[in-house]
Amino acid sequence: MPGFQRNWYLWMALLLGITFPVALGYLWLIISSLNSEMHGLQPVGLWEIDNWRFLWEPIGPRPMIWTVLANTLIFALGTSALIVTVSAMAAYAISRLNFPGRGFMLGLILILHAFPAVSLLIATFYVLLAIGLFDSLLGVVFVMAAFLMPLGIWLLKGFFDGLSWDMEMAALVDGASRWRIFWHIALPMIRPGLFALGIFTFLVAWGEFIVPYTFIVSSRTWIFSVYLQSLAGDMERADFGLVAAVGVFYTLPAVIIFLLGQRYLLQMYFGGSKG
Amino acid sequence: MPLLFLLPAGVLVIAFFIWPVVNTILLSLTNLSTANFGNPDFVGLDNYSTVLSDRWMPRILGNSVFYLVATLAFFNLGLALVIAVSTSFIPQRAADGIRLFWLLPRITSPVVFVLIIQGLLAPGPYGVLSQLTGVSQSWINAYPWTVIVFANGIIGASFGMLIFTASIKSIPDEQFQAAAVDGASQMFLVRRVILPQLRWPILFVTAYQSLALLSSFEYIMLLTNGGPGFYTTEVWSLWAYSEAFQSYSGTARFGLGSAMVAGLVVVALIVSLIILRLFRFNDLVTKPKIEVN
Numbered sequence: 001m002p003g004f005q006r007n008w009y010l011w012m013a014l015l016l017g018i019t020f021p022v023a024l025g026y027l028w029l030i031i032s033s034l035n036s037e038m039h040g041l042q043p044v045g046l047w048e049i050d051n052w053r054f055l056w057e058p059i060g061p062r063p064m065i066w067t068v069l070a071n072t073l074i075f076a077l078g079t080s081a082l083i084v085t086v087s088a089m090a091a092y093a094i095s096r097l098n099f100p101g102r103g104f105m106l107g108l109i110l111i112l113h114a115f116p117a118v119s120l121l122i123a124t125f126y127v128l129l130a131i132g133l134f135d136s137l138l139g140v141v142f143v144m145a146a147f148l149m150p151l152g153i154w155l156l157k158g159f160f161d162g163l164s165w166d167m168e169m170a171a172l173v174d175g176a177s178r179w180r181i182f183w184h185i186a187l188p189m190i191r192p193g194l195f196a197l198g199i200f201t202f203l204v205a206w207g208e209f210i211v212p213y214t215f216i217v218s219s220r221t222w223i224f225s226v227y228l229q230s231l232a233g234d235m236e237r238a239d240f241g242l243v244a245a246v247g248v249f250y251t252l253p254a255v256i257i258f259l260l261g262q263r264y265l266l267q268m269y270f271g272g273s274k275g
Numbered sequence: 276m277p278l279l280f281l282l283p284a285g286v287l288v289i290a291f292f293i294w295p296v297v298n299t300i301l302l303s304l305t306n307l308s309t310a311n312f313g314n315p316d317f318v319g320l321d322n323y324s325t326v327l328s329d330r331w332m333p334r335i336l337g338n339s340v341f342y343l344v345a346t347l348a349f350f351n352l353g354l355a356l357v358i359a360v361s362t363s364f365i366p367q368r369a370a371d372g373i374r375l376f377w378l379l380p381r382i383t384s385p386v387v388f389v390l391i392i393q394g395l396l397a398p399g400p401y402g403v404l405s406q407l408t409g410v411s412q413s414w415i416n417a418y419p420w421t422v423i424v425f426a427n428g429i430i431g432a433s434f435g436m437l438i439f440t441a442s443i444k445s446i447p448d449e450q451f452q453a454a455a456v457d458g459a460s461q462m463f464l465v466r467r468v469i470l471p472q473l474r475w476p477i478l479f480v481t482a483y484q485s486l487a488l489l490s491s492f493e494y495i496m497l498l499t500n501g502g503p504g505f506y507t508t509e510v511w512s513l514w515a516y517s518e519a520f521q522s523y524s525g526t527a528r529f530g531l532g533s534a535m536v537a538g539l540v541v542v543a544l545i546v547s548l549i550i551l552r553l554f555r556f557n558d559l560v561t562k563p564k565i566e567v568n
Contacts, residue, residue, distance in 0.1 A: 007461060011361040015373055018357065022380065022429060025391040028403060032394065040399075040406025086283040093280035105281070107551060112292055114483060114547040116490030119512060119539045122519045122532045123295035123302060131290070146291030149284060182280070207384035210493050214520055225386045229497075232390055240394065240401070247387040258382050262375060266437075 032244035051241035055249075059231060059242070063219050065249070072206065072223040074137055075144075079205040082145040084198050087152030088190075092182050094153065095160035096168075106157075112150035121214055128215060135217045143215065144205050152197050159193035160186060192264055199261035206254050224250045299540055302533035309527045322534035331506045339510040342423065342495075343488045350428020351484045352477060355435025360465055363443050374440065380430045389497040392426055419499050419508045426494045431487075435480040442476045443469055482550045486543055492516060512539060 028041065033051055035043035054065050093099070094106055124143055125134070133139030163186060171181050187194070209225040216226060228250060232243050258265065303322055307315035326332060358377060362370035380388060392415070395403045399411030415422050450468050459467070492513035495501065501509035501517065519532030 008365045011364040012369065015358065015361050015365065018354070019373060019376060023376070024403070025395055026379070028394060029387070029391050038394075038401060040401070040403045042406075086287060089280045090284035093277045097277040097280070099277040108288070110551055111544070111547040112288065114486055114550050115292075116486050116539075116543050117292070118492075119490040119515075119536050119543060120292070120295040120299065121516065122529055122536055123298035124291060125519070126298055126302065126529070127290060127294055142287070143291060146287040149287055153284065179279075203382045207382060207387075209385045209497075225384045228384070228386045228390075232386065232393075243390060244394070247390050251383055251387050254382050254384075255379070258378070265378075 029244050029247055032241055033248040036241055038240070051245040054242065054246055061219070062227060062230060063222060065246070067220070068222055068224055068227045071137060071221055075141060075212065075223050076202045076205040078137070078141040079144040079148070080198050080202040082141060083148050083152045083201045084194055086145065087149055087156050087197065088187060088194065089182070091153045091156035091160055092186060095157045097178070109150050109153050113154050117147040118210065121210070125215065134215060135221065137221050140212050140215050143211050144208060147211070148201050148204060152201065155197055156190065156193050159190040163189050195261070196264040199257060199264055203254055203258060296540060299533050299536050302530055303537045305530045307530040315530065318530070322531050325531060326534050331509070334506055335509050335511055335514050338506070338508060339489075341420070342510050343485060345424045346427045346431060346488055347481065347484055349424065351431040351435050352480060354428060354432040355439055355480070356473070358432065358436045359439035359443060360469060362440065364461065374436060377433045377436055381433050385493050385497060388426070388430070389494065392422065392498065396422065415498060416503045419503060423495055423498055423508055426498060427488070427491070431484060434484060438476050438480055439473055442473055446472050479554065482546065482553065486546050489543060490539060511535065515539070
């Protein structure tokens with residue numbers, strides 16, 4: 001966009017001004033995780049390794065961090081894999097196949113995409129009880145996947161719509177089934193879309209708090225956000241370093257994946273997310 | 276054949292959207308609670324009248340409206356516009372970096388984000404703001420609404436930022452050049468070239484984020500849990516959630532909670548339908564490529 005040559009440093013100053021407080025917060029968290037105590041921005045006692053003791057010993061009655069990490073990985077990867085698979089299939093049908101009620105399906109997906117699924121938590125609790133998946137990782141994976149799926153279908157439908165029809169047509173003429181075409185021709189061609197959706201949903205699930213907090217009770221199946229909340233809830237002020245260290249440990253993988261996947265993600269965020 | 280492709284998605288939609296919506300309505304007509312799990316009684320509209328006659332109801336309703344309007348106006352639209360416009364006036368690389376940074380709060384878990392805010396705003400000698408201002412107090416207790424709106428807004432702003440940036444980038448260069456030839460100032464560009472083009476994106480972000488804010492209570496729950504004091508920062512969705520899941524009295528009243536949610540669900544459905552209408556749904560349904568099933 002033209003025109004940035006003039007006065008660009010004024011705009012830059014404005015941006016740095018509003019961005020600085022947020023950056024300060026993250027910086028402060030990192031410093032806190034490395035010191036026994038912080039007085040404002042001043043560390044009291046430098047380089048405190050004790051903050052990171054959660055790596056080799058359980059904190060109070062809580063499970064070991066590695067159990068929590070494994071649970072979180074299962075939760076985030078499971079959610080992501082389920083959404084990508086289910087959305088890709090549905091999106092292909094909506095984009096490529098003609099069937100009665102197709103317009104209605106698409107409308108429903110769009111409504112659900114905008115619909116705030118969190119408001120259904122009470123009734124979802126009941127559903128989970130009914131199908132016997134309350135207090136299980138599988139249960140929260142299903143809930144998360146369902147809540148994010150409309151977004152996934154909507155995004156991948158766009159990718160399928162953008163594919164040229166010629167190759168699929170040729171395969172159809174050769175007698176390939178719709179399923180084979182979907183699997184061997186269409187899916188490989190929308191790989192960027194699958195990556196984008198996969199990374200995006202992984203990150204959402206990784207950070208998710210309210211769904212696992214509501215539907216997981218036993219600490220054996222805790223995921224990171226619930227673990228950290230339990231820790232932050234009954235820590236003395238002086239032990240903030242420990243809580244901060246867990247926070248850093250928890251956030252770092254997300255930031256790395258975010259940076260590695262930003263090329264795919266940026267197109268994803270245009271598809272819309274909530275918050 | 277299409278059925279096979281749609282089956283898994285269909286199962287999820289039925290189990291976690293349609294069933295819960297129906298369930299919400301049904302539960303709201305019963306007195307289901309942890310006290311009578313399994314055999315609740317049908318109580319008709321009792322729950323609704325309980326909600327409507329609650330002495331805190333007007334305050335909670337007012338809070339919800341305030342929360343939605345303030346966050347939307349100052350951050351999800353306001354801050355988002357400021358970032359989108361000003362990053363289009365600075366060199367590309369710096370602009371990309373700053374926009375990327377603003378996505379960071381979105382990928383940070385709410386628990387960690389709230390942790391940062393609590394640390395920054397704690398009383399002295401720990402809190403950063405207390406140290407900087409020399410006034411030692413719990414800033415969250417002193418200004419709960421400001422903190423809540425800020426926290427939600429800093430996360431919410433990135434959605435509008437991305438949408439507005441995309442729209443600004445799609446404005447044809449000639450329009451800027453023509454204005455530049457006329458010697459237009461940058462403020463003129465913003466007011467007369469950029470903002471008029473953003474009318475639809477602004478409407479979209481408003482509608483979409485209103486829905487999200489209507490039901491979002493995560494940050495409020497973690498920051499103040501509706502306090503300090505009686506229902507100072509309680510919003511409707513948090514009220515419903517607490518009624519069902521955080522029972523202070525020992526019995527979680529799912530029926531009552533459902534009645535509170537039912538109102539939200541109806542409003543959300545109506546707004547979703549309006550969004551669908553407004554943003555030309557029919558243009559989105561392109562004909563499928565060939566009809567061989």
